[in-house]
Amino acid sequence: MALALVKKAIISNPSSFRKTVGIFCNAARNHWNYQYKPGPYPRTQAEREAAAKKYGLTIDEYQPYPEEMCYGDYPKMPDIGADSKDPSYPYDSPELKRNFNETFHAQAEIFGEDRYDISMRPRLPVLTQLTWFLCTITGSFLLYFYFENHKFGRPVTVKQYPQDGPHYLFSPK
Amino acid sequence: MGQMMGSYNARNVDLYMDDNPTFNHQDGFSFNRKQREMIAKEEDLVSARIPPKYRDYCSHYLLEYQVCRYKNMPMLYKCAHEKHDYLNCEHQDYMLRMKEFERERRLRLRENRLVGVA
Incomplete structure (x- = not known):
């Protein structure tokens, strides 16, 4: 059934079929990156104004990246x-x-909510965080080295097994 | 504090948990100490597949307890007395180890004192 429909489409309207196939086969080719490439670096005031208009910004907002x-x-x-x-x-x-038609940041792909927030302000300054971290680690190691020389244990001798030689009770024979 | 600090001061005489006693078993006693006897036979323990870790001086109680469990399998409450006997024995065993520890500590202190006098 489907094959018959395809055959009929080819015979009745070959140019339309060719276009459809062309769209499916050339979706990437017809929308390639070079079409989204920015123009050359604006040097004159007129070029700057044209670029600002192109990106939907006012001339005051518009500022290109350094040329290099x-x-x-x-x-x-x-x-x-x-x-x-x-x-x-x-x-x-x-x-x-x-918003619709809002200009993307040049590195917008990393500024998503699921990725990196470049303008994030930490609740505590980084220096405070580092100080707390180092103090905690140092304190832990100091405790560790102190108790390395002060082992705790229960006040018992080794467990007595019959094969370890005679053991004696604290009562007379 | 007995659990953690009990052996703390013993480090002054270099004595720690699970150390072996070093003095003669008769030192400081006016009577002859009774020797501990192993009641369960090794081959019985092997036959009952009791792990070496549990083959101590209380293992005859453990053997009895396990036999009782085997006989009364679903109704293990019937073995409460056997279990109690075994745990009591282990408790006494532990007390003995604590006594040995304290004896060792005091004998070492005494030795240090005698060396200091001489």
Whole structure:
């Protein structure tokens, strides 16, 4: 049945069939990365304005990466991790905390909620954390080395087995 | 504190848990001490497959207890007396070890004292 339908489609409308096959076979080829590549680094004011318009930013917001970083005219967005964004704001795409047509950060793939939050502020400063960690470890080792020389045990001699020679009770014969 | 600190001061005479006694068994006694006797026979213990760890001076009670368990298998409450006997014996065994420890400690202190005088 399915085969008959395919055969009929080929015979009745060959060009449409060819297009369909072309779409399926060339999905990657027709949407390749070079089409998303940023343009060349903007040098004049006019180029800057054109680039800002292209990325949907105002000319004040727009600032390209330094030329030697090879990002072309891609704008430098503020470093804000998705975890640091307001969770109550009604985003167009709440699962990404992103609005429609909002410009991506150049490294947006690592700033997801499940990955790295570059703008995270630790509850305690890192120096405090390090101090606490080192103090705990040092204290543990000091205790360990102290008790290495002060072994505790129950006040008993070795367990008596018949094969270990005669043992005696504390009562007369 | 008896569990942890009991042997703590004994380290002053270099005596620790599970050490072997070093003095003659008769030192400090006015009477002849009674020797402990092993009642259970080794081949019986082997036959009952009692592990070497449990083949101590109380193993005849353990043997009795295991025989009782075997005979009354589902109704193990019937072996309560045998079990009690065995655990009492182990308790006395442990007390003996504690006494040996204390005796060893005091004899070592005495020896140190005598050496200090001489």
